[in-house]
Every structure is written in C-alpha cells, then in structure tokens.
Amino acid sequence: MNDFFHMGGYAFYVWGCYGLTAGVLLANLIFATMRRKRILQQIQELSEED
Amino acid sequence: MATKRKQRMIFVIVLISGFAAATALALFAFQKNLLYFYSPSQLAEAGITQDQLFRLGGLVVEGSVVRMPDGITTQFSLTDLQGHVGVQYTGLLPDLFREGQGIVAQGKLNADGLFVAQEVLAKHDENYMPPEVAEALKAAGGEHPVSIPKTTVK
Amino acid sequence: MFTFLHKFASPQYFYAWSASWQKWSSILAVLLMSVGLYYSLLNSPADYQQGETVRIMYVHVPAAWLSMFGYMVMASAAIVTLIWRIKVAEIMIGQCAVIGASFTALALITGMLWGKPMWGAYWVWDARLTSELVLLFLYFGVIALSGAFDDERAGARAAAILTVVGIVNIPIIHYSVEWWNTLHQGPTVSKFDSPSAHPSMLIPLLIMALAFKAYFFALLFKRARAELLLRERNTSWVKALLKDTE
Numbered sequence: 112m113n114d115f116f117h118m119g120g121y122a123f124y125v126w127g128c129y130g131l132t133a134g135v136l137l138a139n140l141i142f143a144t145m146r147r148k149r150i151l152q153q154i155q156e157l158s159e160e161d
Numbered sequence: 162m163a164t165k166r167k168q169r170m171i172f173v174i175v176l177i178s179g180f181a182a183a184t185a186l187a188l189f190a191f192q193k194n195l196l197y198f199y200s201p202s203q204l205a206e207a208g209i210t211q212d213q214l215f216r217l218g219g220l221v222v223e224g225s226v227v228r229m230p231d232g233i234t235t236q237f238s239l240t241d242l243q244g245h246v247g248v249q250y251t252g253l254l255p256d257l258f259r260e261g262q263g264i265v266a267q268g269k270l271n272a273d274g275l276f277v278a279q280e281v282l283a284k285h286d287e288n289y290m291p292p293e294v295a296e297a298l299k300a301a302g303g304e305h306p307v308s309i310p311k312t313t314v315k
Numbered sequence: 316m317f318t319f320l321h322k323f324a325s326p327q328y329f330y331a332w333s334a335s336w337q338k339w340s341s342i343l344a345v346l347l348m349s350v351g352l353y354y355s356l357l358n359s360p361a362d363y364q365q366g367e368t369v370r371i372m373y374v375h376v377p378a379a380w381l382s383m384f385g386y387m388v389m390a391s392a393a394i395v396t397l398i399w400r401i402k403v404a405e406i407m408i409g410q411c412a413v414i415g416a417s418f419t420a421l422a423l424i425t426g427m428l429w430g431k432p433m434w435g436a437y438w439v440w441d442a443r444l445t446s447e448l449v450l451l452f453l454y455f456g457v458i459a460l461s462g463a464f465d466d467e468r469a470g471a472r473a474a475a476i477l478t479v480v481g482i483v484n485i486p487i488i489h490y491s492v493e494w495w496n497t498l499h500q501g502p503t504v505s506k507f508d509s510p511s512a513h514p515s516m517l518i519p520l521l522i523m524a525l526a527f528k529a530y531f532f533a534l535l536f537k538r539a540r541a542e543l544l545l546r547e548r549n550t551s552w553v554k555a556l557l558k559d560t561e
Contacts, residue, residue, distance in 0.1 A: 147541035
C-alpha cells in the first residue's frame with residue numbers, strides 16, 4: 112500500500128497530475144451547476160418585474 | 162435566401178484556405194527556427210560557428226559515458242547513426258539519462274570541436290511497455306526500441 | 316434536409332432531446348472514469364524506462380486529445396453559425412471554449428509535471444508545447460470575443476470567425492512532432508497499424524480518453540441547456556417550461 116502512494120519516488124508528480132485532473136473535472140461541474148442556478152434565478156426575477 | 166447562404170459558405174471556405182496557405186508559407190519560411198535541436202549530421206550544413214549557443218540532439222553512444230574525477234563532469238559521445246559529436250557536461254543529469262538514450266543538450270562548440278553543454282534534457286521515445294516485455298524483446302535479439310532523433314528537415 | 320436540420324436544432328427541440336443525451340453521457344462518463352482509474356492506477360505496469368511516471372500519461376494524453384477534439388466541435392459549431400446562423404450552434408461556441416480552455420490548461424500543466432522528472436525541465440519552447448500554448452490563447456480569445464458585444468449574436472459571429480481562422484493550429488499541433496525536431500516524443504497511438512504502447516498500457520489510455528470525451532459532452536449539454544434558457548427567456552416555450560416546474 113505504501114508503494115502505491117510512493118509511486119517509485121515520483122509521488123509529487125503522479126499524484127499532482129491526478130489531483131489537478133480531479134480538480135478540473137469537479138470545478139467544471141460545480142461552475143456549470145452554479146451558472147444554471149443563477150440563470151434560473153435571473154429569469155425568475157425578470158418575469159416578476161413584468 | 163439560398164444565394165446568401167452560398168455567399169457565406171464561400172466566405173468560410175476562403176477564410177479557412179487563405180489562412181491555411183498564409184500559415185503554411187510562414188512556417189516554411191521560418192522552418193529552421195522551429196527546429197528545437199540539430200542532430201550531429203546536420204551540424205555541418207547548419208554552419209554553426211564557435212561560441213554560438215545552440216541545441217544538439219542525438220543518442221548517447223553505448224559505452225561512451227565517462228565520469229571525470231571531479232565527480233560531476235561527464236563526457237560522452239552523441240550520435241544520430243550518421244555523425245558523432247563529443248559532449249562534455251558539468252552538473253546533474255536527468256533521471257532518464259543513460260547509454261542508448263536520446264538526449265537534447267544546449268551549449269557551444271569549443272575550439273577542439275567538443276560540445277560543452279550547459280543543460281542536458283532527456284528525450285524519451287513513444288514506446289511504452291512493462292520492464293518484462295522490454296527484457297523479453299532484448300533477449301529475443303529483436304531490435305531494442307530506441308528513439309533515433311528524426312532529421313526530417315534538411 | 317435543411318428544414319429538418321433547422322427543426323432539429325430549434326431551441327425548443329434541442330432543449331427536449333438534449334436532456335437524455337446529457338443524462339446518458341454523464342452515466343457513461345462515470346462508468347468509464349471508474350474503470351479507467353482502476354486500470355491506470357491499480358492494474359497497469361510501470362514503464363521499462365519511465366517507471367511509475369507513465370501513469371501521468373493516462374490523464375495527460377486524454378486531456379491533450381480532448382483539447383483538440385473540443386476545438387473541432389467548436390469549429391463545427393462556428394461553421395454552422397457563420398453559414399446557417401443557428402442559435403444553438405452560436406451558444407455551443409462559447410461553451411466549448413470554456414471547457415476546451417480548461418482541458419488545454421490541464422494538458423499543459425500535467426505535461427509540465429511529467430516533463431520535470433523525465434526530461435529534466437518543466438517547460439521547453441519546442442514546436443509541440445508552443446503550438447499547444449497557442450491553442451490555449453485561441454480559446455481565451457474566443458471566450459473574450461463571445462462576451463465582447465452587447466448583441467450576443469454578433470459576439471457569437473465574431474467568436475466563430477476567430478475559431479475558423481484558428482483551425483489551422485490543429486494540424487500543426489498534431490504534426491509538430493513529425494515536421495520538426497522537438498523534445499516531445501512522436502505519436503504513440505495514431506499509428507493504427509502498430510501502436511507503440513503495450514496493450515496493458517494502451518487499454519487504460521483508451522478507456523480514459525473515452526471517459527474524458529463522455530464527460531465533455533455531458534458538460535457541454537449541461538452548460539448549453541442553461542445558456543439557452545437565458546437567451547430564450549422571453550419566448551413562450553421557456554415561460555411554459557418554467558411554469559410547469561414551479
């Protein structure tokens with residue numbers, strides 16, 4: 112198990128890459144969800160003004 | 162309506178092909194500057210003078226690596242299977258540096274025609290395999306996968 | 316045929332059919348990503364030369380492929396925008412650019428983290444790395460142009476022109492390692508007759524590449540659907556749709 116995290120001495124580089132990848136995948140998803148929420152809110156407010 | 166669409170279609174085609182042609186011409190004109198390194202056999206044609214900083218790429222010749230007594234200076238021979246250049250480098254070599262490995266070094270030629278490198282980078286090839294497979298390939302006498310730096314641009 | 320295309324791509328129809336596409340590509344992305352991660356981290360060998368760092372390939376190469384694939388999707392939307400002025404295509408350009416830029420940045424940074432231990436340098440100005448950096452700036456330019464006009468449709472057309480002009484960079488990225496001496500190695504997989512990776516490494520690579528593509532489409536549909544609602548907010552179909560969900 113320790114070997115797995117050690118990655119032959121390249122732990123920083125290998126886990127750094129997988130960490131960044133997870134970060135990009137999640138951040139894209141979170142931003143898209145937030146944007147959708149904000150858009151729905153915005154439309155709601157505009158329609159209430161009418 | 163249909164003619165308008167046709168006009169736009171022509172506009173897009175002209176835009177793409179015009180830009181592609183311009184880029185191709187520019188790349189062709191600056192071809193030499195786009196080379197990241199010269200190979201040993203390209204040196205003669207390249208017209209490189211002494212004290213000119215440039216990059217040299219090739220394979221480290223098997224059995225040519227000599228460590229100097231000071232412990233951090235290394236001398237080795239670099240080849241592209243056509244020409245040879247002797248290289249001297251003082252400093253830490255990358256993990257991938259080994260005999261038979263492709264490398265790219267930046268430096269200058271000295272008066273004796275020895276390439277004095279300031280930086281050495283390892284160039285690995287596009288072959289990926291587990292160590293056992295590489296061993297088996299070697300044992301079978303098959304060609305051991307080594308990268309020969311390409312010299313496509315003359 | 317074009318009347319069919321127009322109907323298929325009409326905002327209302329698109330919003331309806333893209334819902335199930337978004338769902339299925341999301342499911343596919345999760346499945347493929349799980350299998351791909353299992354292979355790339357737990358069930359694949361170390362490389363004979365590069366040791367464990369070869370595992371970086373399983374995220375770096377799919378990200379780099381997606382950076383170019385995303386551009387081709389964006390370019391298709393741009394051409395449709397310029398010729399047929401289809402609203403859904405206009406929206407796609409900006410959404411592709413945001414996703415594409417994030418994966419181009421990921422490809423560049425994971426490449427740096429792979430380059431440092433193997434080459435000995437985080438960054439070199441060779442033709443491959445430089446042309447991929449140009450791709451990132453093209454994406455930034457498209458994002459900026461999409462939002463630079465008060466009229467969204469004019470912004471989309473300006474962004475479409477930059478996208479179409481930038482197509483020329485895609486073959487340059489792909490062939491850079493063959494046309495010029497570069498530090499970056501040549502292609503491993505595009506040689507279909509004999510890929511230069513052992514099957515035990517090729518399989519995780521291809522599964523991860525498919526997982527990234529499925530993720531791309533799931534995200535593209537999610538973003539495009541939201542954007543479509545905003546731009547079509549004054550139409551009767553959006554008003555009816557939102558009333559139903561209340």
